[in-house]
Amino acid sequence: MKQIKWYACKNPKKNIFNPPSVLFHREASPSIRLLNSKTSPIPPPSSPLREVQFAMLGNGDCDDGNDDRCSLNTCGIAQPNSRPAAAASSLVGLPPPFFDQVLDNVLENVLCFLTSHRDRNAASLVCKSWFLAEAQTRLELFIGNCYAVSPARAIGRFRCIQSLVLKGKPRFADFNLIPLGWGARFSPWIAAMAPSYPSLQRICLKRMTVADADLVILATSFPSFRDLTLICCDGFTTAGLAAIAENCRQLRSLDLIENDVEDDDDDGVDWVSCFPPGKTCLESLVFDCVGCAVNLEALESLVARSPSLWRLRVNDYISVGRLFRLMARAPQLTHLGTGSFSSFDGEGDFRASLESAFMASKSLVCISGFRDLAPEYLPSIYPACANLISLNLSYALITTDQLKPVITRCHNLQTFWVLDSVLDEGLQMVAATCKNLRELRVFPLDATEDSEGSVSDVGLVAISEGCKKLQSILYFCQTMTNAAVVAMSNNCQDLVVFRLCIMGRHRPDHLTGEPMDEGFGAIVKNCKNLTRLAVSGLLTDKAFAYIGKYGKLVRTLSVAFAGNSDLGLRYVLEGCPKLQKLEIRDSPFGDTGLLSGIHHYYNMRFLWMSSCKVSVKGCKEVARRLPHMVVEVIRDRLEDDNSVAMEKLYMYRSLAGPRNDAPPFVKLL
Amino acid sequence: MIIDTENLRATELRLGLPGADEEAPDRPARGCKRLMTETGSEESGSRIEVLEDDRGPEATVSSKAQVVGWPPIRANRKNVFPGRKAEAEAAGGGGGIYVKVSMDGAPYLRKIDLKLYKSYELLREALEDMFKCFTSGDFSSVTLGGGGSNYAVAYEDKDGDWMLVGDVPWRMFISSCKRLRIMRGSDAKGLSPKFLN
Secondary structure, three states: OOOHHHHHHOOHHHOOOOOHHHHOOOOOOHHHHHHHOOOOOOOOOOOHHHHHHHHOOOOOOOOOOOOOOOOOOOOOOOOOOOOHHHHHHHHHOOOHHHOOHHHHHHHHHHHOOOOOHHHHHHHHOOOHHHHHHHHHHOOEEEEOOOOOOOHHHHHHHOOOOOEEEEEOOOHHHHHOOOOOOOOOEOHHHHHHHHHHOOOOOEEEEEOOEOOHHHHHHHHHHOOOOOEEEEEOOEOOOHHHHHHHHHHOOOOOEEEEEOOEOOOOOOOOOOOHHHOOOOOOOOOEEEOOOOOOOOOHHHHHHHHHOOOOOOEEEOOOOOOHHHHHHHHHHOOOOOEEEOOEOOOOOOOOOOHHHHHHHHHHOOOOOEEEOOEOOOHHHHHHHHHHHOOOOEEEEOOOOOOHHHHHHHHOOOOOOOEEEEEHHHHHHHHHHHHHHOOOOOEEEEEOOOOOOOOOOOOOHHHHHHHHHHOOOOOEEEEEEOOOOHHHHHHHHHHOOOOOEEEEEEOOOOOOOOOOOOOOHHHHHHHHHHOOOOOEEEOOOOOOHHHHHHHHHHOOOOOEEEEEOOOOOHHHHHHHHHHOOOOOEEEEEOOOOEHHHHHOOOOOHHHOOEEEEEOOEOOHHHHHHHHHHOOOEEEEEEOOOOOOOOOOOOOEEEEEEOOOOOOOOOOOOEEEO | OOOOHHHHHHHOOOOOOOOOOOOOOOOOOHHHHHHHHHHOOHHHHHHHHHHOOOOOOOOEOOHHHOEOOOOOOOHHHHOOOHHHHHHHHHOOOOOOOEEEEEEOOOOOOEEEEHHHOOOHHHHHHHHHHHHHHHOOOOHHHOOEOOOOOOEEEEEEOOOOOEEEOOOOOHHHHHHHOOEEEEEEHHHHOOOOHHHOO
16 A cells, blocks of 8 residues: 555645635644645644544454454544545535546546455545545445444545444443443434435444334335344344334345343234245344244244345244254255254154254254253254354253264364353363364353353363364353463464453462463463453463563453553553553553553553543543543442542543533543 | 451351462442442541452442452353352342341431441441441441440341351351341440450
């Protein structure tokens, strides 16, 4: 990219922004004035706005390892120039002499090939005509924090978006750390987009509050709408789903992943029946999180008339008795999410039918679900195991012995999610068979601090020795050793995501009694591609020194109950240039640590600190020095404003300024 | 404060891996902290600082003394295996232990959840804060224990006997305590002076 950026601006006459009256808006940033002055197209480094500008070039991808849907080839977030959108749009209607048609046409045609958001962001910074051309041609809009930019601004700049990814609440909201009603409502976005993006096709929302009314607007505003993905959202019911089903005639995917659908049990609307009759273009239907019964006949009929369906994940109102019938109607399925993997009372024994169904589904590569597993049904999946790339048994309470015949057949497995009820021995079996494993997640059956540990360092070492291609791991355990973590760092050098959750807080290495510093240090040192890290156990500032020293590619860091002093936080903020998302809870980092990151916060998407030693004073200082940061102090209850102890800090860069929809328990500094 | 919490912990029987548990001294319970900040005084502010250990204040949830949001598992996953939870609750893990607290001379009773407090000291402070408004005269007279105190706290155990608070390990106490009574020091003669001193 660096080679081309100067070309377009060599001839000052080509600078279309000659008429100063257009650009000298009183809010115009130094960068725009410079562009207009025909000297350098690049704004001076000293301008704080330029920091924000380049900073927002940063991370665009929305993966936190959790959603397979969000790894769209998406672009970065909107640019922080003061009013470029307004300026640009005011020129669009002007007569031809103000546009160099040839250049713009060429540019637009070339830019169409740029899909990566980073490249697009870089291109848009070159000069005004590149900025405009890029804005006109961007099709996929990624907004990693819905409060970083206002809907009007985003829509004003990008005029022909077909695909939107929008993320709302910070991840710690999943763990009850943010009271209900905090924000991230989809309503203002859909209200703004409905009239402006007639060709919108895809929407992916994560941790947003989506109302049924929003879904109705969505369903009725975009004739080409085809893909809706909702991840960890809340606020809607089956009525909203019915609106989608009924009105989106081009619907290809309806993927509802881990949402909080607010119907009371069994009180839902029969949304499945709302799909239009006749052949549909449905390709993916995921609704395991919907907690109401569905019309089983309607579902079967829908599946039968959706010949393009390759992914179906049903909820636990579907038992095996219905499952094999659905599978029979969709033999082309590649991704199957079973409902309850048992038969309901009085239904009968479907083992034979189920096994036949799995034998017939030759295309299956991914199986999940397995709720309420009845062990006698597990053998039904044996015929499909050899082809499996992905297997999610994390809702299945199975023992080592029950896992064995399954896992020993899964030679091609690349993704495996499981409960720790399979014990270290189960993990040893995984290590012995799944040589191509890329992603492993081991969840705790008993998610409490003082439960007996089921998996341990033994399992971790076994995995590291058997699955050398491992790229991503999430491992819950009660205790761990440095040696095991070091072993993993040496064996699995391709690790990109390393999330170790030692559930007992402040637990040291259980063999040596030492802190877990060396283990995590080895991970950041040896795994050169590491971008995401979650630490736990007893950790001193030394661990953070290691992270700051070696974690040069780390983008997401999760810290809980760790560190000794502000030094720990300083090491990370000073040492990790790529750090985008930092979430910290219950660690002794205070204002000094907080202020040590002033130079970097504009490069980050957000910082979360809860139950640390940060004070309101420190936060106010940050707000004072970084005018484009929104600093939120979130309280669990409406307490005395002057209380010294501060509960939660959530801060993020934003072009929109402090939001106007903050609830009473959020104070914006 | 009289209770030697360090030694007390050493004598406590616990299930846990050897060398595994190096947990910090008990954190202030959420209820305690809230009461203290409501007084708004500088002293309570600093008292919070003293009570907090390096790990910062936490919100505690009553059952099993778990911390909010830890371990980081989403609710939809946590709720999937209710069998486990039911076992835990049967073992006394779930729900709070609510006992009535009466104070001599006070017009009405209070009820507290003993599970919110991890030690006698925290309980003492909570009671002090709760009942200081009922004492005539200066608040400093309401010190439960320590020199110059003129109140004592007693509890009624499972057998119906009234015992002075502070003699038995904390966990044994909360499992046998049925109600609490804050009595004037003069009435506490004859009971063990341990809690008072």
